[in-house]
Amino acid sequence: MDKISQLLKLLEKTDYLEINEFRMDFDELELQLAPAMQRIMQQAVQQQAVVKQASEIESLEFTPPVQDYPGEVAEVQLGAGSRKPVFLGGQKALYRFEDPQPNPPVVTFDVFDIPMPGLPRPIREHFSDVMDHPGDWAKKAVKEFGANMVTIHLIGTGPKVMDKTPREAAQDIEEVLQAVDVPLVVGGSGDPQKDPVILEAAAAAAEGERCLLASANLDLDYRMVAKAAVDYNHAVLSWAITDVNMQKTLNKYLMKEGLTPNDIVMDPTTCALGYGIEFSIDVITRTRLAALKGDQDLQMPMSSGTTNAWGSREAWMKNDDWGPTDYRGPIWEIVTGLTMMLCGVDIFMMLHPLSVQLLSEIGSTFTKEYLSTDVPDISNWITELE
Amino acid sequence: MQLTAMDIYKLLPKTNCEDCGEASCMAFATKLSEKETQLDLCTELESEAFTELEAMLAPAVREITIGTGDKTVTIGGDEVLYRYELTYYNPTALVIDIADNLSSDEFQERVKTIQGTEFERIGEILKLDAIALRNASGDPAKFAEAATKLKDTRFPLVLCSFDPEAMRAALEKVGDEKPLIYAVNESNLEEMAALALEYHCPLTIFSPNDLEKMKNISRALRSKGIEDIVLDPGTFVEAGVGDSLDDFVMIRRLAVEERDEDFRFPILGIPALTWLYEKDEVQGGIREATIAATLMNKYADVLIFHGTSIWELIPVLTLRQGIYTDPRKPQAVDAGLYEFGDVDQDSPVLMTTNFALTFYTVEGDIKGKANTYLLVLDTEGRAVDVSLAGGQLNAEAVADLIKETGVEEKVKTRTLIIPGLAAPVSGEIEDESGWEVLVGPRDSSAVPGFLSDLKEKS
Ligand code: B12
Ligand code: SF4
Numbered sequence: 148m149d150k151i152s153q154l155l156k157l158l159e160k161t162d163y164l165e166i167n168e169f170r171m172d173f174d175e176l177e178l179q180l181a182p183a184m185q186r187i188m189q190q191a192v193q194q195q196a197v198v199k200q201a202s203e204i205e206s207l208e209f210t211p212p213v214q215d216y217p218g219e220v221a222e223v224q225l226g227a228g229s230r231k232p233v234f235l236g237g238q239k240a241l242y243r244f245e246d247p248q249p250n251p252p253v254v255t256f257d258v259f260d261i262p263m264p265g266l267p268r269p270i271r272e273h274f275s276d277v278m279d280h281p282g283d284w285a286k287k288a289v290k291e292f293g294a295n296m297v298t299i300h301l302i303g304t305g306p307k308v309m310d311k312t313p314r315e316a317a318q319d320i321e322e323v324l325q326a327v328d329v330p331l332v333v334g335g336s337g338d339p340q341k342d343p344v345i346l347e348a349a350a351a352a353a354e355g356e357r358c359l360l361a362s363a364n365l366d367l368d369y370r371m372v373a374k375a376a377v378d379y380n381h382a383v384l385s386w387a388i389t390d391v392n393m394q395k396t397l398n399k400y401l402m403k404e405g406l407t408p409n410d411i412v413m414d415p416t417t418c419a420l421g422y423g424i425e426f427s428i429d430v431i432t433r434t435r436l437a438a439l440k441g442d443q444d445l446q447m448p449m450s451s452g453t454t455n456a457w458g459s460r461e462a463w464m465k466n467d468d469w470g471p472t473d474y475r476g477p478i479w480e481i482v483t484g485l486t487m488m489l490c491g492v493d494i495f496m497m498l499h500p501l502s503v504q505l506l507s508e509i510g511s512t513f514t515k516e517y518l519s520t521d522v523p524d525i526s527n528w529i530t531e532l533e
Numbered sequence: 534m535q536l537t538a539m540d541i542y543k544l545l546p547k548t549n550c551e552d553c554g555e556a557s558c559m560a561f562a563t564k565l566s567e568k569e570t571q572l573d574l575c576t577e578l579e580s581e582a583f584t585e586l587e588a589m590l591a592p593a594v595r596e597i598t599i600g601t602g603d604k605t606v607t608i609g610g611d612e613v614l615y616r617y618e619l620t621y622y623n624p625t626a627l628v629i630d631i632a633d634n635l636s637s638d639e640f641q642e643r644v645k646t647i648q649g650t651e652f653e654r655i656g657e658i659l660k661l662d663a664i665a666l667r668n669a670s671g672d673p674a675k676f677a678e679a680a681t682k683l684k685d686t687r688f689p690l691v692l693c694s695f696d697p698e699a700m701r702a703a704l705e706k707v708g709d710e711k712p713l714i715y716a717v718n719e720s721n722l723e724e725m726a727a728l729a730l731e732y733h734c735p736l737t738i739f740s741p742n743d744l745e746k747m748k749n750i751s752r753a754l755r756s757k758g759i760e761d762i763v764l765d766p767g768t769f770v771e772a773g774v775g776d777s778l779d780d781f782v783m784i785r786r787l788a789v790e791e792r793d794e795d796f797r798f799p800i801l802g803i804p805a806l807t808w809l810y811e812k813d814e815v816q817g818g819i820r821e822a823t824i825a826a827t828l829m830n831k832y833a834d835v836l837i838f839h840g841t842s843i844w845e846l847i848p849v850l851t852l853r854q855g856i857y858t859d860p861r862k863p864q865a866v867d868a869g870l871y872e873f874g875d876v877d878q879d880s881p882v883l884m885t886t887n888f889a890l891t892f893y894t895v896e897g898d899i900k901g902k903a904n905t906y907l908l909v910l911d912t913e914g915r916a917v918d919v920s921l922a923g924g925q926l927n928a929e930a931v932a933d934l935i936k937e938t939g940v941e942e943k944v945k946t947r948t949l950i951i952p953g954l955a956a957p958v959s960g961e962i963e964d965e966s967g968w969e970v971l972v973g974p975r976d977s978s979a980v981p982g983f984l985s986d987l988k989e990k991s
Contacts, residue, residue: 207752207795209745212786244779421654421851422890425858428830429617436615460894460978461847469652470844478819478848482826486852489778489830505823512775518742522773525741526718528806529667529693532630532839 211517213245218441221408222249223382223448225296226330227357233295233330235412235493236448241439244517252510253494254503255296255332256288257454260311260319261303267463269476270498281319282326289327292500293507298332298361299323304345305336313348320352332359332384332496339367343375350375359412359450362386365397373404384450386414389426391433395444408447412494417451419459420483427451428490435491448493456483457498477501485509536589538563544586546577565590568622593789594834595798596623597735597761599663599713600689606662608763608834609799614789617860624857626662626835627849628691630805632669633679640679644686646841652850656893659850661688665715665837666703668694677702684710691715691837695739697724708732713835715739715801716765722750726757734761737801741767742776744783751795763835764796768803770824771810777802778831785832799834808839818845825849829856864889865914870938871896874904881905881984882940883950883973884931886912886920895977902981906944910934917954928961935966952977 222237233253240246262278273292277283281299288294301316303309311319323331333349335342346360360376362384363369376383385401387394394415401411415434418427431449438446456462462479463472480502484495488510497503512520542562553574555561564570572578572586596610610622629647631640644664651660664683668676676694680703683690690712692703700714711732716739717725729736736759740747747766754762766780781800787793804825811817822845825836829852838846858864868887873896885895887909899905910930912920920926935941935949949968951959953975963970974983 207745207748209748211744212783212791242779242782243775244783420848421855423855424852425616425855425860428856429615429860432615433617460976461851464978468843469847470842474815474819474842474844475847478822478845481819481823482848482852485823485826486830489827501819505820508771509774509823509827512772512778515775517779518776520772520776522742522767522769522776523771523809525767525769525806525809526695526739528803528809529695530669530671531809532632532667532669532805533808533812 211244214240216240216439218439218443218446220435220438220448221411221446223409223412225332225357225359225382227380228355229324229328230330230356231328232357238435238439238491241435241491243513243515247516248513250493251514252488252492252506253295254507254510255298255494255496256285256292256294256503257298257300257496257498258284258288258323259300259302260316261309263302266498267457267472267476269473270457273500280322282322285323286326289329292503294329294503296330296332296494297323297327298334298496300334300336301345301349302336304341305338306341308336313344316345317348317352320349324353324356330357330359332361334361343368343371346372347375350379350381353381354379357381359384362414363397363401365393369397369400370404373401373406376410377405382410382412384412384414385447387416389416389418389423389430391415391430391437391445394434395442398444398447402444408443411447412450413445413447414450414452417453417455417483417487419456419462420479420486421459421461422455424483424486428486431487431490431492449491450494451484451487451492451496453480453484453487453495453497453502456480481505536566538566540589541565541586544582544589545575546579546582548577550577552576592622593792593797594785595761597763597799599626599691599711599735601709601711604687604689604710606689611785611832611834612789614785616856620859620861621857623834624853625829625833627846627853628663628665628835628837629661629841630665630667630693630837630839631679631683632667633672633675634670640682643841644683647688648686650841650843650846652843652847653897654851654854654893655890656896657854659854661846663691663713663835664688665691665693668692668696668699668703671696671699673699673702676700677706681706683707689713691737691835695721697721697728700725700728704728704732704734708734711735713737713763715763717750717754719746719750722753726754726759729754729759729761730757735763736761737763737765739765739767741765742769742773742780744780747784748793748795751798755794762798763801764798765801765803768806768824768828770804770807770820774824774827778827781828781831781833800832801835801837802828802833803837804828805837805839814840814842818842821845822849826852829853863914865911866892866909868909868911868934870940870943871907871909872905873899873907874901876904876906876943878943878945880944880946881950881987882908882944882946882948883980884908884910884934884955885952885977886910886915886917886926888912888914888916888919891916895980898977898980903984905984906940908934908938908940908949917952921955921957926955926958928958928965931958931962932966935968950983 220236220238223235226232234250237249260281277287285297303311335345358381360383363372364386385397415430456479462476477499484506545558547558549557553561592610594609594611598607606626607623608626613619676699692712693715714734714736716737718739738750769777784796787796804821807821818840821840865887912925947968950971950973956972959970
């Protein structure tokens with residue numbers, strides 16, 4: 148808001164005659180008159196304050212602590228061509244009482260190009276019938292579990308896994324593209340030599356579908372990944388390991404290769420609950436605050452590899468003293484993702500249907516206005532609870 | 534908005550008399566700014582300067598103790614909105630509810646469960662902090678009777694009733710233990726305020742989704758001289774959770790950034806409300822933990838639970854441990870040679886790093902389960918794969934560690950068992966140290982099994 152409209156707003160609130168007259172004349176007023184008005188305004192406001200003190204000691208007014216942010220998060224579109232698009236980011240404020248998020252957080256289900264014998268049992272249970280075909284796997288995630296997106300991890304391309312060729316990777320991508328109409332994240336095997344080659348082949352196979360290529364980082368040929376994204380119209384996941392400065396550097400490099408903030412999603416690394424989640428809390432909070440304060444190298448939406456949670460022993464290890472893993476596992480994934488979401492993360496790579504559901508339920512409130520939801524009467528909870 | 538040592542120093546006597554135990558007034562000021570000493574240790578302060586400093590040093594969120602003697606829990610005390618700016622103080626108190634209309638057996642069983650709930654993680658025993666007695670019967674006599682029964686537990690209490698008569702009846706029995714009174718609202722304000730003053734107990738304001746009303750009640754209580762206040766802006770567990778989050782964040786922002794005196798108090802959330810809508814034990818537990826984690830992430834200082842399943846509490850306890858670790862302290866243990874169980878010259882030798890999480894995880898896995906030596910390498914507090922990637926875990930450092938600890942005089946073996954993740958440097962360690970290297974399992978939980986297999990083979 149500029150000064151003049153601020154004044155105008157103040158004027159509306161006052162009920163003093165002389166001020167009202169000023170207001171009527173306002174349209175004709177020249178800008179240079181503003182200081183004079185401001186002085187009068189100040190007087191009026193001061194007078195009002197005095198009135199208030201005398202008459203309203205019992206009933207104080209509450210003003211929500213809303214802040215102004217000079218910066219905003221870029222909006223990234225994923226999915227185009229034959230996909231239903233999904234939008235990430237676009238926040239102009241930190242919390243919804245300041246300004247609701249334009250887009251709710253998004254969940255993308257993990258799907259693999261190989262049957263993944265190592266997945267935890269609570270997950271295998273849901274997908275064991277489709278694990279031989281990434282297309283079927285993706286279809287089930289979307290149809291039965293309401294996935295907004297699907298991440299196809301090309302683990303099988305790893306030289307020590309199955310060493311699948313770029314051609315085979317492209318075929319897997321085509322299979323998944325045929326099976327579902329949601330946007331895709333395409334992940335490599337984690338091999339720094341092979342990933343750029345694989346991602347390039349996948350990008351070509353999915354030309355125009357606007358996938359998220361995961362990922363570019365400083366340990367591999369990020370230029371090749373960026374070029375594939377620019378050439379075939381995709382977005383890039385920019386991955387740094389819990390280090391805001393490393394993230395800035397990488398983003399700058401990617402932008403030099405022709406990507407814009409609307410083509411980049413950041414992965415500041417998700418350390419799981421109990422395994423350094425506090426490092427991620429700090430880094431993600433600082434990254435989002437920097438974006439809103441105007442740091443143009445960090446104004447991109449963020450992603451969380453929430454499935455890291457399943458690596459925590461409390462999620463998978465059998466131990467009678469801790470109760471069944473069937474419950475511990477999903478909670479570990481929810482709490483990990485939720486914590487990241489509350490620090491500002493926009494897109495979550497997840498595995499378990501229940502975790503996805505609960506995270507999405509809370510995330511969907513981020514786009515609503517404060518006090519716009521019907522809430523139940525909880526004033527008798529002390530006696531109502533069973 | 535944080536207070537600097539210089540701000541404090543200006544008001545100190547500047548005599549450097551050392552009575553406070555510090556070498557100089559400046560040193561004392563530095564310690565005060567870091568909350569590492571207490572103002573009243575300075576013997577030379579005039580009362581005016583003392584009052585001024587006391588107000589300056591008061592945390593943005595008032596620190597409140599519930600309970601007395603060895604049954605206490607302290608909440609609040611925070612200074613910042615984000616933990617990286619300083620640290621968070623006083624971990625969220627986790628409280629379990631208990632109804633006053635349970636049968637005698639059920640009541641005792643529940644108390645036993647609450648007392649017995651604990652979980653060890655990174656060398657720390659994580660436990661619950663208090664019991665919330667709920668006046669579910671609506672009967673003052675029953676409430677008082679149940680309160681009396683709780684006198685024998687090791688927990689401080691939260692007394693939950695909106696009925697001043699019931700509250701008085703319970704306070705007559707346990708008021709001397711300084712329970713947290715829950716709660717005052719518009720309709721019982723005068724009576725509850727009088728009870729809080731009479732029994733010197735902290736008092737909770739319940740004002741669901743209405744911060745304006747909360748502010749007015751807070752002001753009214755403060756004008757009566759009540760200082761220990763806790764704020765419950767209402768916990769909504771379904772679509773309303775967005776409002777609860779907004780309310781929690783606004784309260785804390787007003788306290789920290791605007792020093793709004795009416796909101797500078799700890800916040801209370803009630804994940805237990807999940808069970809009003811969800812009766813399934815598993816779904817309810819998962820949802821309750823989810824709501825608890827949500828509110829704990831956004832400033833809850835007290836949380837009241839209904840579920841007591843260990844699988845639901847472990848993630849919440851773990852989250853609390855993470856959020857409340859002090860980011861200023863290195864997460865490291867001393868490097869060197871550690872012994873577990875009965876060791877002799879034939880015992881195996883393992884190696885790990887001195888990152889606290891790594892060390893305590895490994896310790897938890899071998900303590901009482903294996904007799905072994907453990908070499909702990911100084912990786913500046915980094916995990917195995919992190920220090921491998923960063924270079925702190927390297928062959929030369931390991932060889933030096935073997936020499937410096939004198940382990941070669943203690944054991945006959947010249948075989949070092951390293952973490953599975955350290956496999957890439959196994960050859961180099963062999964070359965550098967002259968020891969044979971055996972690559973162990975990736976996760977240390979498999980170490981006891983691995984060691985007994987080794988023993989069988991030899
Ligand atoms: C948190 C974290 C960080 C934190 C550090 C936290 C810390 N104090 O260590 C920070 C942000 C500082 C960090 C920095 C870096 N990190 Co980092 N980080 C992680 C993360 C997310 C978790 C590590 C952790 O805490 N593990 C938990 C502990 C308990 O595990 P652990 O020590 O390995 O112990 C287990 C086992 O090894 C075994 N074990 C332990 N001791 C023993 C002993 C015996 C005898 C046996 C048998 C078993 C055993 O059991 C334990 C329990 O399971 C991992 C990814 C991940 N999820 O693992 C990446 C990760 C380790 N980091 C990585 C990298 C690359 C880095 C950096 C080099 C990034 C950079 N380019 O700057 C820096 C290096 C910093 C340095 N050393 O100077 C990579 C390493 C890749 C690789 N293998 O080469 C990882 C794997 C992420 C990835 N996928 O790329 N990191
Ligand atoms: S006791 Fe007070 S006056 Fe004496 S050195 Fe300490 S701070 Fe300074």
